Amino acid sequence: MAHGMRSDLTTNYGPPSGGRRDAAQRYALVPLRIFLGVTFIYAAFDKLTDSAFFKASGGGSIGDQMRGVRDTSAIPALVDLALKSPSGFGYAIAFGELAVGVGALLGILTRLAAVGGALISLSLWLTVSWATEPYYLGNDLAYLMAWLPLVLAGAAVWSVDSWWRGRRLRSSGY
Numbered sequence: 001m002a003h004g005m006r007s008d009l010t011t012n013y014g015p016p017s018g019g020r021r022d023a024a025q026r027y028a029l030v031p032l033r034i035f036l037g038v039t040f041i042y043a044a045f046d047k048l049t050d051s052a053f054f055k056a057s058g059g060g061s062i063g064d065q066m067r068g069v070r071d072t073s074a075i076p077a078l079v080d081l082a083l084k085s086p087s088g089f090g091y092a093i094a095f096g097e098l099a100v101g102v103g104a105l106l107g108i109l110t111r112l113a114a115v116g117g118a119l120i121s122l123s124l125w126l127t128v129s130w131a132t133e134p135y136y137l138g139n140d141l142a143y144l145m146a147w148l149p150l151v152l153a154g155a156a157v158w159s160v161d162s163w164w165r166g167r168r169l170r171s172s173g174y
Contacts, residue, residue: 026157029149033159036117036146037105044098047090054090062090065128072131079127096120104150107159114150121147 047053052060063086070079082089096116103113121144129138136142155161 029153029155030158032146032149033104033107033110033155036143036150037101037103040097040101040117040120041105042101044094044101047094047097053094054087056086062086062093069128069131073127074130075126078123082127093120104155107155107161110155110159110161111151114147114154118144118147118151 050060052058053062055061056063058064063083066079066082066086066089070076070083073079097120100113100117100120103109104117121140125138125140125144129140132138
């Protein structure tokens, strides 16, 4: 150990080395990527296929949902901003969820996708589920926390990112 830094904790993006423990560490985030990717893709399609969702008012509309949480949100000004164009905000959320979900599931620009997912989850936590009591019943905070390991680690295996990384390494002679 040199200067308090453990050298055995580095991520190995190369070929597998070691036993089951090393393999488990390399593949540990794959189930999380699959869950978050599928969930966010499903959430996007759920919005995109609901004709009522993108309306400014009416049952099931994004406008009514936002007006319903405005006074209990942590940042009412954020809700007010969304209410300036409820339909536009709804489309931004739906396409954002779709891009984030595909990025996480396929491992395409995974860290960037995870930052996007964390930001979507953070904004929903601060607006839609802020007043949920007890707090652990509001799922947006849990989604925010679930995105953080992918922000930090990316997708080392079974991903377009790892394929691109391998191609770069091979072409540079490593």
